Amino acid sequence: MACRFSRSHPIKTLVDLIEPSLRGMGFELVQVRLLGQTRRTLQVMAEPAEPSRVMDVEDCADISRAISAILDVHDPIPGAYTLEVTSPGIDRPLVKLGDYARFAGHLAKLEVEPDIEGRKRFKANIKAVDGEDIVIEQDGQEFRVPYPTIRKARLVLTDALIKEAQQAHEARLAVQDESPEGGV
Template sequence: MSRIEDRIEQLVRPTIEEMGMEFWGCEYVPVGGRATLRIYIDKPGGVTVDDCADVSYEVSGILDVEDPIANAYNLEISSPGLDRPLFNREQFERFRDETVAVRTHDPVMGRRKFKGPITDVNEDGIAMEVDGETYEIDYDNIDKANVVPKF
């Protein structure tokens, strides 16, 4: 996670949790002239459009006052969905033995893209089994990780 994302989490997590929801994570994507700040929320039974609207209203107020992002951006509030992104150790642990897709910043044993079950989670990173090989990937090297939904 970037420093902007860490700061956003510090600012909005307490309010989201007070609203009875879980702060799942956030992504700041600076593309072109206008960036996107995407905040994922979750709750038992799933997130509704009204939940997203309510959180958007509250979070917008916080971000307007604190102004943690210097440039213009679009705010999106979303459920993590079936192919939910994974941001931290607890989330990787929650999806241990499930199939995930991981992209790394730097190659691990010659690869940057992995798709397979999480076989281990520890303080440094995760282990995955892909094509009969076990790969150990540090959290700092994970660019993007998503659950692969079962259909």
């Protein structure tokens, strides 16, 4: 299952319904959230499975149409809601264990439960992934955070993260420009 926070019903049901379709379209499901009480929003966050591919507005529209069709058939959410499809962005949530390895060296905010050494919140550099533990460093002190204890995590927008995202974007554009279709 791609979504760390999708263990409860109806989110697990939603993930099970839409994830295969997204994979078939060449995307990875990052996160699914059902927000709000009276005006509910189903937020689906996805990214291209191929790192060299740039996600654009048309991709979000295609995903939205595909998910809408699936939800219309299965009707897993009672009542009215708005479907919102997004990419994770630069300061993305860290959901899968692999996200921590991918973004090692970057600053992240983590919330854990139960606490670790009396702390529930960290703003720390991700050092490594060691088995099921995320190794982080905050204020010169190293912590081992068991992956299952992480309730919420997100990258912090820093100059280094922005620079890395810009370089990756430029590399993807260069690959598209070299393609036979000229990136069009």
